[in-house]
Every structure is written in C-alpha cells, then in structure tokens.
Amino acid sequence: MLPTDAIIEIFRSILIFGLFVYVLFAGRANKLGARRGWYLLVVGLGLFSLTSLFDTIDTLNRGGPDSGTLDAINPFLSSNGTIQKAFIGKSIGYVLGAALVFVGLFSWNPTRSGKAKFRRAPALRDEQRQLNDLIVLSPDAIVIHREHIIVYVNPAAVKLMGGHSSVDLLGRNLLDFAHPDSIEKTKQRLSALYDGKQELPTTEIRLLRLDGASVDAEVTSGATVFMGEPAFHSVVRDMSRHNRTLEALRRSEKNVRTILDNMSDLFYRTDLSGRIIMASASIEDLTGYPLNEAIGLHMASLYADPLGREKFLQTLEQRGGRIKNYEALMRRKDGRELWASINAHFIYAPPHTPTGVEGSMRDITELVETRKRLERMAMQDDLTGIANRRQFEIFLEHAMARSNRSNVPGALLYFDVDDFKNINDTHGHEFGDWVLREIAQRIGDTARGTDLLARMGGDEFCLILENIHDVGGAVKVAGNIIRAINPPFEHGGVSLGVCISIGISTFSGRDDNISTPLRKADIAMYKSKQEPGSRFHVAEA
Template sequence: MPTKLAAALFGTGMVSLGVAYHAVPAWQLPLLLLAGLAAILMITVGIRRHRPDSRVPWHLLAVAVALSAIGTTASRAGPAAERVLASLDEIGVGIMLAARPLLAVTLFWFVRLRTGGRRDRGGLLDALTLTSGMALLAWTFVIGPYLRHADLSADEAWVTMAFAVGDLVCLALLTRLLTTPGRGGRAALWLAGGILALLLTDVVTLVSFREDVAFLSAFGRIPLYAAAGLAAMSASMTELTRPAAAPSAELGRVRLALLALASLAAPAVLVFQARVDGGVFDLNVVAVLSACTFLLVLARMAGVMASHRQAMARERGLRGASAALVSAADADEVGDAVRTAVAQLLPADVPHKVVLAMAFTEPEQPVSPEAAAQSAHDRSTGTTARLVATREVDWAVAVRLTQFNTVLRCPLVLKDRPTGDPLVGVLHVGGPSWALRGLQRTLEVLATQIALALERIALSEEVTRRNSETYFRTLVQNTSDVILIVDDEDRVRYASPSAVQVLGAEPVGVRLPDIIHPGDRLRLADVLASVRGGAGTQQGLDFRAVGRRRTEVMLEMHCRDLRADQTVAGLVVTLRDVTERRQLERELTHQAFHDSLTGLANRVLFADRLQHALARGVRDSAVVGVLFIDLDDFKIINDTLGHAVGDQLLIAVAARIAGALRADDTAARLGGDEFAALVENVQDPGAVEETATRILAALAEPIVIDGESLQAMASIGITTTPEADTADALLRQADLALYVAKGAGKNQWRRYQSHLHDVMVQRLELRSALDHAVNEGHFLLQYQPIVDLETDEAVGFEALVRWHHPSRGVIAPDQFIEVAEESGLIVPMGRWVLDQALHTVAQWRRILPRARQPYVSVNVSVRQFRQQGFVDQVRASLDYAGVPPQALMLEITETLLMGDDEQIWADLAVLQDLGVRIAIDDFGTGYSSLSYLRQRPIDVLKIDKTFIDDMIGSAQQHALVAGIVSLAQTLNLTVVAEGIEDATHRQMLAQLGCPLGQGYYYSAPLDPTEALAWLRAPMPLAAA
C-alpha cells in the first residue's frame, strides 16, 4: 500500500476514533487503547519504509505512546475494576508518569541528532529561557492556583507537580528541537502539534478543578498518538535524525521577540497579581524563576558577543586568505594559503585536514564513474558546501581523509569560464562534524576566492604558454645558434637563418659531414649513428668547420633524435660558434698555471710538475731537486725606484733564471720576488748545486733598466730527493734552506741539512715564549748614558730592552728582536718600552736638579712607526708620564726613510713640531742620502759602532767619520758616536768636533737605580 494512502487512512481512522470517544463514553477505554496500538503500528511501518539514519528515537517514541495508552487506560479503568485490582488507578498514573521522561528522552535524542553533537550553546540557552518564562506563567496561572484550591493529598500534589515538571521538560526540548536551523518538514510539525495538544489538555485539566473533565485529559492523548503515527509515515521523518545546518550567529527577530517576552514574564506576573488578585502569591517562586531567566538572557548575550568576535576573527582570516590567494603564483601556493586559512577559521586545536582537488580538464585523463557523478552534481549545485560521509567522496580523496568520518565538501564553481566547464575543483575539509558545520558558510565564501585564484593562475599560464610559443619562434628566427634538421641520409632539410652567418653559405640540401672539417667527419658519423641507435642526446661535442671568409671555426654540437615526432621527423642538430670561447678558455687555462708578469709557471703548475717529477724519479731512479730563489733587497729597489722598474726587474730575473736551466727543468714564480726551480732527471745532488751556482752567476751580471744599472742578487735554498720523497717535504726543506742562506749574508746558496729543522723548531719555540713574555711583561729596560765629549757629563740615556727569560736568564735584544719583527710582537713590545722609559725619566727629572735632568732615547722599529695612530700614542704616553716632549728622542733606521711615503714624513714633522727629536740610528750602514738629511725633519745622526772601531787603524775610516761629523755640522745636525770603547776613541772624536758619544768607555747599560747613582757620581767614567 502506498505510504500516502496508508497515512490518509490512519488519519481518517484516528479522527473517527476521536469522534467515537466523545460520542460513546462506554467505549472510551477500548478506543483509547486502540488509538495507541494504531500509532505504534504506524511508527513501526514508517521506520521500515523510510529507514531513518537513526531508528532509536522513533522506537522510543513508540514505547512512550504504548506507556501513555496503557497508563491512561489503567487509570481510567480503576473505578470499574476496583474489585479486581484496588490499586489499578495508582498503577495507571505511575505508567502515565513514566511516559513523560521517555517522551523527553525521545525529544532529546531528536535534538542531539539534529545538532549532530554540535555545541549549539545559543539554541540551548534560548530554549531554557523560553521554558523558564513558560514555567513562571504555568506556575502562576495553572499549577499554583490548582495546588492552592484543589483538595489534594500530599501524594496527589507531588504527582501533579511531577506531571507539570514533565510537561515543562518536554516543552523545553520541543522548543530546542524547533529552534534548530532548517526545517524538519511535516514530521516535525506533526510531532510538535501532538505534544502541544497533550500539554494543552493537561493545562485545561488543572485549570478546571473538576473531576468530570478528566476524560478531556485522556482525550488529549489521541492527538498525540495520531501525530506520532502521521509523523512517522511522513517522508520528512528522516530529516529529524539528520544533522541540520550550522546555526546562524545572528539573533533573529522572532527569536529575539520570544526572548524578550520570556524576560518580561516575571514583571507581567507581578503586575497582574497586584492588579487582579490584590496581592502577590508565591513570591519566592517568582523571584527564583525571574533570576533564572535573567541569568539565561545574560548568558545568551555573552554568547552573541562571542559569536560576533568569532565572526570578526573569521572575517580577518578571510581577508588574510584573500591577500594570500591574490599573491599566489601557482596551485601549490593556493593550497598552502587555503590550509592556512582553514586552520585560522577553525577553533584552536581542532584536528582537520584539507584536500584541494583540481577538476579534470584533459579528455585523456581517466575518471571513475563515481567521480564523474560527483562532478556533475557539483556543477549543478554551485559553491554550496555539503557535509558528507568520507565514504561518499571520490576514493582518491577519501584515502587521504580516512582518519575522519565526515568531510565538508565545497565545489569551486565559476560561471562563464572560457573552457565552458564551470567546475574548477573541489575543496574537501575533514574534521569533527560539529566543527565543520560551523565552517560551512565561511567556506562557501572562501570557495569563490579559491576558484578565482585558480582560474587566474590557469589563465596566466595559458598566456605565458602562448607568449612562450611566440617567444621561441622569434628566438629561433633570431638566435645566433644554428638549428638544423637532418634526415636519415645526413642531409640538412631545415636550417635556421643564422646558419648562413656562421657557416658562410646556405646548408639546406647539403650533407652535414660535408660541412664539418675532414679530420672530424669520422667522429661525426659515430655520433649520428649513436643518436639514431637510441643512445640519447649527445651534447657538448666540438667539431671544426669552415666558416665565413674560409676561416676555420669551432662548433659545439648538440644532437637529439626527434624522428618519432611527426612535426620534426629527423635529427635536431644545434651548432654554436665557440671559436672565441675556446680561445679564451685556452688563455684562461694558461693564466691559471702561469705567472701573468713573467710567463713562468706559477705555484699551482710548479706543484703539479713536482708531483710528476717525483713519480718519474722513482721510476727512473733519478734525483729531483727543488730550488727556492728569493731576491735580496728587492723591496728597497721597488720602493725607491717604483713598481714599474720593479716589474721590469722581475721579468729580467725570470728570463735569466729560465736561461740558466736545462730544457727539462722548470722555472716558476711563486709570488712577489720569490722564484723556484725544479731540476729533474739528474743522477746526483751535485748537479742541483751546479744549477744554483749557474743561477747566481747569471744574476751577478748587472741588469740595465731605463738606462740605470741594477744589481739583482739572490739567496737560494736547495733540497733534493735524498733528503725527502714527498712534494710537501721538499718544499718545506727548500724554504728552510733559503731562510739559512738569507741569514748567512745573502747572494749565496745553502743546501738543506737535517739540523736546520731543529733550528727552526727552536725559533718557533722562541717565538711562542716571546709571545708569552709580551703578554706577561717579562722585559726590563737598561739605560746607557749619552755623554757630552767635552765635559764628560751625561745629557741623556738610550733605553735598551732586555728579555728576562725564566730559564735562560737575561737575553740580549740581538737574539729576539728579529723574531719580534717577523711576528709583529715588536709593536706591543715597543709600546711598553716607550711607556716604561718615559716613566723612568719622569722619576729622574723629579729627583735631579734642572741643570742635570737627562733626556731618554727610545728605538722605534719600522713596523711600529708605520702602525696607524703611532703619533697619537707618543703624545698620549708623554701626557701620561708628565714628561715634556723635549725629554724624548726617537731613534729610527734608514730603512724607514726609503721610498717616497709622504705619510711617514708627515708623521715625523708632527713629532718634531711637538718637540720630540728624531735620530737616525746606525747612520751610514744603509740607505744614506743627502736629500733626506737636508729636506726631512731629522735632528740627530748616530754613527754606527763599526765606523768607530776602525777609525784608529784606518785613515780611510777616520776620514769617513770626519766627513760625517762635518756634514752634520753643515746641516745643523747633532752627532752621537756609538761604541766608544777607550780614551783614544773619545780623544779622536772630540778632536773631530763630535759633540756626543756613548759606549762602554763611559758605562755599560745600567738598571734605573744604577743609572740614577751614576748620574749623581762626581766622575762617572768607567776608567776612573
């Protein structure tokens, strides 16, 4: 029987039962029971026919109808069956009372299914608020008057209260069910009508205060049974067990009006009772229910504000997502933006996963029937988000969302797309169903933006593709590379326009081997055969060919087999003219292994040839020798005569070194003025020594540059394979031998000896100890007097540094100054000497009378003077010690004055203007020039001890010293003679007019206290 016909017959039957129930009082109980059984039957039939998602609430509804029918029949049959069962009336009332909670459970189950477990706090608060208002009205106008006026026992009063509470709970749950979003259809209306009829008859029964209207209460069950049956037979009965759409965050006008009426119930009741009844009854009940209503309304308003804040947060998330989608350059970036947006739109810590499925646009792409059906449905529904079971989506998406039971599926649809298909893709979001329902509307808005972003990217890619086609077509027409298509007979079928420019003639119709140089044709044939044989693309191959003007060009070839491509049907050969590049590569390779100035091998090539020479030496049992060559005093020439002259000197030296070697040997420039020679294929080390002798002899001849004759002397260090068998060891030993040769007086060679390693180790240990001494201050100063040769009175002291070594005692400066210079430790050491000397002379000047206050002379190294800020350091030291600048003399060497460094001269001038005197130490042993004595800020000349030692027995030395003294007097310079050892030296210097002197004749270097005592002695001569 059709469902609609069965429902119509059932409805007609229930109406007939109702009429008979009213017309024939004697049949009331059987008719009431029959109505209940008919409703149960219809509920069972409706469940089987419509198959709702959950059958539990409908079965509960059937049980509630059964209990109601049985309980009502039992309670009404009590007087008639009093002799059979005296307590039947009470049992019936109990069964009827049990039907109320079961009906409430049924409604609660429907509410739970409709909300899908969603946290719809607002709907619950609305239902409770309305119920609270209705409860107040019911108590005021129904329950309260009934309890006050009816003659009830305590048990009857409690039963009445239980029925009233049950009715209010059912009313609250019915209100909650009806306030869920969406419509439950006719089934919900039938169910609501039946429950309201039941509640209305209960109210009428209580208001009447009469026993003869009790039949009306029983009669109210018939609409409930009829409504339950009709609701179950309605096709919309399945909607009551399906989740409804997410509730709106906004508070509608109708709901707001109902909440307002519920809130006004309490004051309305108070006004009514005061006006009509002349007093307020049950004030406590009114106050409690009024407070509950007020608190519920406040909670609802708080929920509205929270929903508003959540809506604002989602709006911000959508704005951020819009910005990210606008800037997305490809589908991956769109996916990242969507995942970020969904994470921001969902509540925190909600597990979820996003899958963005693109629509299939290529006809050859396989599509399952299920996916095709879904796509057709998506095109028809547009961007409406639907909550579906995970098993209902396409398997390719479902396998990625297996951890979730429900998926929010939102199609990405754009109308009027250029492709004609409105479906761009589908957005899937897996997660808890309650969270996904709250995301539905927001996701629909986001879906449109996603679709626009994907369409924009697709259109951009299409425009780029078309532009690329035009670009590559133009590129082929204008590229300098030659693009050829060669057929199976090696004949050129197509050539790009640049072929004539590169090859000098049109190659179309010509066989490719005829274009290539005859010497490379056999290799070309192998390459073409290899490509045709499936070897893949051949690239980076160089071939020679005859180009324009019959010149030979170098072509780089790339060959690819595209015979299977019908648009090409041949080999694609690309030729690029790399003639200039290959020439440049050869030049760069030469530069990488040769010195650009001299043309000799550089350090890299020298090391490589050394490795090969060692291998050949082991194979042939030959000796390999390495020579390190360093020009002596090249820096002086370079600084004095200029870098241009220095470069020409290096070129000439390189030529002479190469000329002194055999054809099998290698000459190299390692850098600066350092050269090296590799001697191989000799039978004994003596041949290597002979090579060093030839090199020194070749360099002994003067070299004329720009008309000026220059002497290029060199020091050479030698080592051979008998001393070492590895390249690193040979290089290290040659360097040590060179160091010994330079220390031995230069312009000579030295061969590596095993003890040189120990010397170098000692030197490194000395350097390490010196570094520690500088940091710890293990130095002391001694002072040697500078004496007026006429009066023999001290006018000053030279500060001489000594190293107080913890194990070796006091070390003289000639044993560590050179190491300090090399390591740079001379700078902090010199700073300490200057400060300590000024501190000492300051103490002397405070003790001694003004007439006998000496000055102090401090040696300054070249490296220390060139240190930035040296002048400021001297000024600061003077200020700190409280010594006038006139009490300080700085001794510099002639090496500092070589070259044309204006900064050096400027610093010397500043110091002289400050009052500090400048002395040239060891004058005459180095770069002696009259020009700098006349033009530069020099105050004192100190004659070296070597001149003083020989002036007694050598007339020439005596004349030389006399000339220096006379020259100084002419230039108004003061002279200090160093190394006065006896009275004869003093007498001769005094006769020559030398004003000042120092040496052991007067005193050895003294400690500060000894020097002060020496100053106070009446006759400070050592001879005395």
C-alpha cells in the first residue's frame, strides 16, 4: 500500500507531464503564440515534469521497504542517499522550470490571444450567418457534392432542377441531371475536380430536370469544405431565357438583314465622322462599291460636290435632326453621277448626344431628268428649243428688277416674219417650221450669253437685252440680226429670202410692269412693217 504523499506526488507528475504533452503537440499543430515563447514554455514544462518525476521517485524510495531498488535512477541522490542533496536538486529543477514557464507564458501570452478570439467570435458568427443567407438567397443554383453525390442544394437549385424540396435532390448522383448531350462533358469536369483541380472554368452544359425538361445552364465548379469535410461546389446559372433571347435576336437580325438585302433602296448607318459602319447589299447597285468595300468608306467621297456631305449635315441640323426627300448629286465608283433622294436622322446616345446618322437612299436620276424635261417643256418652246412666252415674262420681270437696282436700262427687240402665212401656204408647214427654227438659230448666234431669245407664239420673237446704256446699243443689235437674216433660207431644194420687222423699246425700274415695254416694242414693230424689206423702228420714250 503506497503512502498518501506518494500517491499525490504521482498524480501531480502525471498532470504536469500531461500539460507538457498538450503544449508540445497543440502548440506545434496550431502554431499558438510566438515560436520563441512556445519553445521556452515546452522546455520549462519539460524540466518541471522531469523534476516532479524525480521527486516522486525520491518519495517512493523513502516510503517503503523496497525503495532501494529505485535509488539507482535518481540522479539527485548521493551515494549514501542523503535527503539534503535530493532537496537541493529538486529545488533547482523546480525553480529553473518555473522560470522558463513564466518567461514562455509571457512571450506566448495565450490569454491575450484567447481574449481576441473571444471578441471576434460574434463577428465571425455574423459573417457565417450572412454567408449562409447569401447562399440561400442566391438566384444562382448552388450544389455541393462528394464523389458524384449531392450533399447540399440551395432553394434556387431545387427550383432549377424541378424539385419540391431539397429532399428530392439530396443523395442523388449528379450524372442523373446531366442531359445526354452533355453527359460526357460533365464526366470530364467531375474527373478533373476529383483529380485535384481546384477550380474549373465556366462552361455551358445542358441539364435534365426531374420532370424531363432540359435546361441550358452555365456552370462554374471548384473545391470547397462542407461540414468540415472536403467537397466540391458547382454554381449553376439558368441560361435558357438568355439563350432564347439571343436566338430571337439572331432570328430578328436575320430577318432584318433579309429585308435590307432585298430592298431596292440603300439602307446605311454611319458614325459621326461619316464612316459607313452598316449598309444593305443594294449599296453596290447604287454606288458601284461591293458591300465589303463600302464598309469603312466615308460618305463624303460619294458626293459629287466636295462640300455635299457638309451641306447635308447642315440641312439635317436645321431640320431638327431628321430629313426627308433630300436630293443630292452623288458619284459612283466608276465616276458616273446620279441623283439620290435621302431620308435620314441622327442616332443619339444619352443624354441626346449625336453619335451617327442612319438613313435610306434611293436612285432618282430618272425622276430628276424627267422633272427637268417637264420644266424645260414648261419654259421652252417645243418647236425651236428656245424660251417660250412664260419663261420670257419671268426673265423680263427679273431683268427689270436688276435694272432698277443697277440703274442701267435694258431693251426689247420685238419682231416677226413678214408674209409668213404665204410661206406656209406656198411651201407647206414643214418648211415653215424649219424657217422658224432657222431664224431662232441665226438670231441666237448673234445674241450675247446674258440675253434671252424667246418665241412669243406663231412667227413672233422677242430678244431681251440687259445693261444697254442707250438705245444705240439696241439699234446695233437689230442691225446684226437683219444681217444674219438676209442670206437665203435653203432647205429641201427650196431657196427663199425672208424679211423681218423689228420694234425696239427700252425698259428701266421706273416702268410699272412688263407690259409697258412690251406694248411699246409691239407698236414700233408694226410701224416697221409699213416699209419694205427687213427693217427696225425705235419706240418713242
């Protein structure tokens, strides 16, 4: 039976040794405190534990009849086993061990570290709660799995896979939800994860829901820890609506492109500098540039006028950023010119900043030429090709206004063909028409570029002369006309002399209207008819 003090000594040694072992292994595993403090603490506790062990052995040696058997392993005892030497050795061991433990505790300071951890605990719990909330409330499906088996799903995953609750998915194999089109890709991704790859790039796969419907999804996978054990997570985003939208957009773009490519009109879009960034295939028909050459071309190069593009933009701005039926002369790749009608508007970006121009263009060359022919027909004599009475009256109004501004008079020479009815009756209307055309030609050759010769009707003509400082200038022109008419008119085997009678009047800004100088010239012309041959008469002022 061991004495009580020996039992206490043994129990104390066990406790100190246990503390030494805990600090030794727990400190190394978790790197508690500073390394130097840990070393001192381990050495101090080791010395303390060893001294306590020797103290226990000494107690046992002193406590029973067989205690002599332990004397050989107690280094603190002398050869005669005196108590004084044992006491000194134990005291040194305890003091030195205690000092090392004290210094080690001071350097390690586990109390301060524990308090910091205690203070951080509520914040860590809040962060964990927020993280859990994010996972639960995430719109993306989150699946955690081990060895192909699902161990956790958030509500979004339950909804995506067509389950009523997580019970419908937990414990099932991931491959059960892989569409046949994507099962090989899914196997490859899982193999890569289980082979140690920490993160896999995002990829698109097709999933199979519990109800058999397929889902286009975007998946990102990687390694994680769940419930303290290694696992893998997959974040799944439903791309079905996105893909349907993209497909609808592609179909819409294809339909628009089909419409554009079958339009006879050119559709185009430019940036603000005028560079073409989009166009329909009809651009080649209009401009001669194939579509691939037209993209990147500047619109300014398509205008016949070097300032055409600038004028177009000015008009577009003046009309509030939208224009219709704007006519411009364009130049094709081969150099030919054509007229185009343009409907266009500015493209705006917030906040109402122009970023480009979008519009359509139509070839109206034939229309413009037809319109010009009609205008010429309305202002031109069909038989002779010179101005008709309407153009004469408009021109005379403008000439009188210019005369008023410049204070320089002008003159009218009004004349007709003598005995023209007899020419028609004798030689026929075809010959008479030729005579009228020939008269217009001969008089036109004598006129200045600023003068206007018009056929007033029948065999009557009128010549407007501007900037005639006195009537003498008009008389000189009348003499030139008579000399041009004097040579015989020869046509179709017929040679005929033709005479004309000319009446001269002047005009200025003081005249009330165009009828005044015209009436005076007409009266002077009839006075000329009273004399034989080609002649002229000047009207009274």
